[in-house]
Amino acid sequence: MTEPAIRLQAVSRRFGALQAVRDVTLDVMPGERxxxxxxNGAGKTTLFNTICGDYPPxxxxxxxxxxxxxxxxxxxxxxxGIGRTYQTSLxxxxxxxxxxxxxxxxxxxxxxxxFLRPGRGDEGVARARELADRMRLSHLLAxxxxxxxxxxxRQLEVGMALAGDPRVLMLDEPAAGLSPGxxxxxxRLLRELPRSLTLILIEHDMDIALSATDVVSVxxxxxxxxxxxxxxxxxxxxxxxxxxxSGH
Amino acid sequence: MRSRAAPWSLLGLAVLLALPWLLPQLLPQGQAQFWTAxxxxxxxxxxxxxxxxxxxxxxxxxVSLAQMMIAGIAGYTLAIFVEGAVPRVxxxxxxxxxxxxxLLAATAMGILMGAISLRSRDIYLLMITLAxxxxxxxxxxxxxxxxxxxxxxxxVVGPSLFGLDFRNALVFYHAALGTAAxxxxxxxxxxxxxxxxxxxxxxxxxxxxxxxxxAVGLHRxxxxxxxxxxxxxxxxxxxxxxxxxxxxxxxxGATVNILIMSVIGGLGHPIGAFIGSLIFTVLDxxxxxxxxxxxxxxxxxxxxxxxxLVSPDGAIGVGARLRRLLxxxxxxxxxxxxxxxxxxxxxxxxxxxxx
Ligand SMILES: Nc1ncnc2c1ncn2[C@@H]1O[C@H](COP(=O)(O)OP(=O)(O)OP(=O)(O)O)[C@@H](O)[C@H]1O
Ligand SMILES: [Mg+2]
Numbered sequence: 001m002t003e004p005a006i007r008l009q010a011v012s013r014r015f016g017a018l019q020a021v022r023d024v025t026l027d028v029m030p031g032e033r034x035x036x037x038x039x040n041g042a043g044k045t046t047l048f049n050t051i052c053g054d055y056p057p058x059x060x061x062x063x064x065x066x067x068x069x070x071x072x073x074x075x076x077x078x079x080x081g082i083g084r085t086y087q088t089s090l091x092x093x094x095x096x097x098x099x100x101x102x103x104x105x106x107x108x109x110x111x112x113x114x115f116l117r118p119g120r121g122d123e124g125v126a127r128a129r130e131l132a133d134r135m136r137l138s139h140l141l142a143x144x145x146x147x148x149x150x151x152x153x154r155q156l157e158v159g160m161a162l163a164g165d166p167r168v169l170m171l172d173e174p175a176a177g178l179s180p181g182x183x184x185x186x187x188r189l190l191r192e193l194p195r196s197l198t199l200i201l202i203e204h205d206m207d208i209a210l211s212a213t214d215v216v217s218v219x220x221x222x223x224x225x226x227x228x229x230x231x232x233x234x235x236x237x238x239x240x241x242x243x244x245x246s247g248h
Numbered sequence: 249m250r251s252r253a254a255p256w257s258l259l260g261l262a263v264l265l266a267l268p269w270l271l272p273q274l275l276p277q278g279q280a281q282f283w284t285a286x287x288x289x290x291x292x293x294x295x296x297x298x299x300x301x302x303x304x305x306x307x308x309x310x311v312s313l314a315q316m317m318i319a320g321i322a323g324y325t326l327a328i329f330v331e332g333a334v335p336r337v338x339x340x341x342x343x344x345x346x347x348x349x350x351l352l353a354a355t356a357m358g359i360l361m362g363a364i365s366l367r368s369r370d371i372y373l374l375m376i377t378l379a380x381x382x383x384x385x386x387x388x389x390x391x392x393x394x395x396x397x398x399x400x401x402x403x404v405v406g407p408s409l410f411g412l413d414f415r416n417a418l419v420f421y422h423a424a425l426g427t428a429a430x431x432x433x434x435x436x437x438x439x440x441x442x443x444x445x446x447x448x449x450x451x452x453x454x455x456x457x458x459x460x461x462x463a464v465g466l467h468r469x470x471x472x473x474x475x476x477x478x479x480x481x482x483x484x485x486x487x488x489x490x491x492x493x494x495x496x497x498x499x500x501g502a503t504v505n506i507l508i509m510s511v512i513g514g515l516g517h518p519i520g521a522f523i524g525s526l527i528f529t530v531l532d533x534x535x536x537x538x539x540x541x542x543x544x545x546x547x548x549x550x551x552x553x554x555x556x557l558v559s560p561d562g563a564i565g566v567g568a569r570l571r572r573l574l575x576x577x578x579x580x581x582x583x584x585x586x587x588x589x590x591x592x593x594x595x596x597x598x599x600x601x602x603x
Contacts, residue, residue: 023566052459075458078460090455091453095449103457103462114441116441117441163432
């Protein structure tokens with residue numbers, strides 16, 4: 001049997017008295033495309049934070065391809081192959097597109113602390129350019145991030161998450177705030193991701209979530225309430241009550 | 249990852265180098281000399297110290313009020329160790345050894361300041377660096393054995409360079425200008441290195457920098473070390489310029505002056521420090537003739553208000569605004585302090601950061 005890419009066992013996270021994630025147990029298999037749905041405040045982002053280490057779990061354990069990563073720091077997890085984007089953009093506004101990507105690439109390599117400019121043939125710069133290319137941002141390499149459109153910022157976010165050649169990519173509402181015109185572009189970028197990549201996607205936009213993923217987990221009040229194939233989820237009674245009944 | 253402004257900077261530098269010969273064409277001989285020695289020379293020296301503050305603020309988002317004190321550490325180290333200074337404290341080294349030692353001391357002090365203030369930011373960082381600066385100032389002022397108390401140490405005449413005497417105003421001017429240029433271009437180089445980029449990343453988003461695998465603290469401390477070295481260069485030059493050093497030159501007044509220079513020049517680019525120090529020095533020199541000596545504070549206060557009201561990003565911001573007006577370009581989103589940096593991080597990461 002193959003190891004799951006991500007295995008969560010009874011993962012919990014509290015913030016003071018608030019139990020944001022409660023006993024979540026789930027497996028995501030290598031190459032799987034998983035959507036995490038749920039109403040606002042359900043704990044989706046917090047679940048991501050426990051996996052990538054920004055807010056380590058207060059209970060339970062997390063394994064990446066069979067390796068326990070529960071106690072690791074965020075960048076250690078990044079080096080082991082987890083890439084993520086953030087719900088609210090966390091880009092470096094005063095730097096250019098190329099510089100943002102370069103920082104993301106360089107952070108994973110030795111020689112991170114350096115007083116020397118990268119030379120002509122620098123691998124990190126080459127890799128940053130390649131990522132920009134993949135994200136269709138090559139024409140904006142020298143543009144300051146502050147001046148990018150919202151859609152371009154989202155693309156750059158994905159590019160930075162891919163910097164470490166992750167085996168597991170987690171995207172937190174990549175379509176949030178995108179104009180209808182930008183959505184097909186995003187969907188195409190998602191479909192172009194290599195099939196070997198495991199993808200976990202938080203998305204409020206049902207169309208994007210269901211057309212980009214195979215399996216859906218629905219969260220509510222910190223608990224995963226339903227797990228079902230993407231093509232059968234819309235008819236599920238729990239989902240209907242959450243998405244229609246609660247007037248979301 | 250290259251910078252573009254180099255040709256203009258080099259042209260400006262060439263003009264400045266030739267200035268001691270250009271000025272006498274425009275001004276009477278006596279006045280031309282006065283400008284070279286007392287205004288431009290002094291402005292460059294203060295500009296270097298102000299640039300250490302500007303460097304930290306522009307690229308790291310750290311406002312440090314300890315930079316004048318750090319310059320003083322370099323000045324005192326020089327005065328204590330160099331032979332010929334009065335009173336003699338150690339007085340064993342020539343300038344060739346005492347100056348590097350002074351720069352080392354300033355760099356170490358910068359690193360120490362960075363380490364002590366590692367966890368503080370914004371107004372707290374400002375207060376902690378001010379407190380440290382004032383603490384050192386008080387200590388120096390009251391310590392006789394090493395620092396000769398409030399009288400300070402005199403007769404630090406400076407070296408002679410290839411047979412050229414530092415006491416010659418022309419030699420001093422060119423030495424100061426050369427140092428300033430090296431440091432200025434050094435900064436422009438540095439900010440495009442991984443260290444410089446990560447520093448700007450810390451300014452924009454420290455949490456993300458850490459998540460990407462960088463040691464935020466190490467970069468922060470190193471930035472304070474670099475700034476300490478820059479301030480130290482300014483401290484050595486100003487001590488030689490004043491033929492000595494006394495606590496008055498690193499007190500609260502001097503500390504605030506450095507801050508004023510940085511702000512009126514503009515915290516968006518290292519060149520702002522020199523523009524600010526030039527405006528400051530000119531006002532300082534001519535306040536007496538324009539008004540009377542005691543009104544200097546009024547005058548600099550008004551200039552400060554005017555510039556900050558017209559252009560929150562200082563004199564370099566005025567320049568950029570004029571250029572845009574003349575060329576009728578739309579206003580690009582500014583990367584200068586007001587908009588990018590001073591936004592509290594909580595607005596960017598509202599959802600992910602605990603209150
Ligand atoms: N850092 C934090 N400190 C305290 N409480 C937090 C923190 N992060 C999240 N929470 C709380 O945990 C709960 C779950 O939040 P979370 O952001 O995970 O929800 P979400 O499912 O991502 O919602 P949305 O769809 O709005 O993004 C919320 O009640 C939220 O207020
Ligand atoms: Mg969320």
